[in-house]
Amino acid sequence: KGSLFHLMFSCFTIPTSTDKIRLMYGINSCSGRVEVLYNGIWGTVCDDGWDLTDAAVVCREMGCGDVIEAKSAAYFVPGQMWMNTVQCTGIESTLKSCRSYGIASCSSNKAAGVICQPAVTLVNGTHSCSGRVEVRHNGIWGTVCDDGWDASDAAVVCREIGCGNATEVKSAAYFGQGSGPVWMNNVSCNGTESTLKNCVLSGRVRQNCSHEKDAGVICGPKLRLQNGSSSCSGRVEVLHNGIWGTVCDDGWDLTDAAVVCREMGCGDAIEARKGAFFGNGSGPIWMNNVNCYGNEQTLKRCRSPGWDVQNCNHYKDLFDCMHSCVF
Known part of the structure; x- marks a missing residue:
């Protein structure tokens, strides 16, 4: 039985050609969708079985310190799959050293991600x-x-x-x-x-x-408030892939607004307004159904379906830190 067990997992370990790893679409070099290079093509990791132990190996391999969160369900964006059901013990120095069920048969909307401590x-x-x-x-x-x-x-x-x-x-x-x-x-x-x-x-x-x-x-910040009466009021806009876009007001509340005010250096949120109070934005609606705990350092660290994953119109562009923030 021992020989059979060993054979089973030796067949399903990551191929040795998968010797590179990177994080994409995160807010910094220590967060994002996990991608591995296989046969010269970058692909993602399926979130089946993905947990903090697996994410910790990625953070260590990237030189990013301890893991903060293990992300699933294409939190950062969907992508082509290369790996499925990764099983790390936590002591591995690289993700390719972990057990894995090889090239994945997994939908692109299950891409795994991580948020690590930045360097x-x-x-x-x-x-x-x-x-x-x-x-x-x-x-x-x-x-x-x-x-x-x-x-x-x-x-x-x-x-x-x-x-x-x-x-x-x-x-x-x-x-x-x-x-x-x-x-x-x-x-x-x-x-x-x-x-x-x-x-x-x-x-x-x-x-x-x-x-x-x-x-x-x-x-230059990745977040700004537009058309407000001060630098601490206005329509919330985020920069993604070099393009400014807006945030849909679905589910938007004071907890989410508090994260924006803190990120902008504007103190506490007084009010969170909806319905394009300061006029419709333009360009992509980058974020929808944002759900913050309230302790995130940036809006991009809050939970959401993913970048540009929404069913929303600019008449629902939201506004934050109304009129002023409390210092």
Whole structure:
């Protein structure tokens, strides 16, 4: 029986040509739909049996720290399937080392996803896309020295955290001094890197820099409020795949609105309005039936059927943080 058991699973492990993995359509480089490369083609993983143990392996393989959530039902977007019923023990270093029932016969709307702890974050900014740059190394958060810090470096950070383009480069602890190690110094990015850790740097840990020189950045946000009476009121619009679109008001309430106000740096939500109060938007209606717990850092982390998965019209574009937010 032991030999038969071994034979059964050796036949269904991931092919050795599946040696690459990536996360797509997430809000940063540490979240998104799980994709694996097989025979030169990227495909997704079926959510049958997908759980936190499997997701933890992906997060570790991606260099993204601990898993926050394991997502199913094409939370990020549907996709062609390559793997089905992944069974990880949790100690594997790569997803291909986990047991799997091979190439999937699974519908595209069951694509698995993950949300991991990011390796880079912005702290003390006016919104979620601005602040002091902090990086996680060996499980400990620290800062980046501003020696050599420029627009190319800032651009990599903004892209990695899902915040679009860099609009301002900050130095000299503009967002306040951090604590802990100054992990990186003399960072030199060419601007095309997917993560800050892929950039060239002269030193990690051992360098001559203090927190008075902590680097910062202001990125273009992925969320905005349009046609309101202030910067904290208006129609909610989100940026996805480089295109601005709106959010349908189906199921929209103060809990969802609170996430938007916090992400925008606008305090508490006063009112959540529906029915295109500030006029119809244009372009795609990116999100529908948004369902936030209320503690999410960004609207994109809230539950929804997926990007552009909706039956909604612009006359139902919603509005948030009405008139002003409470500070």
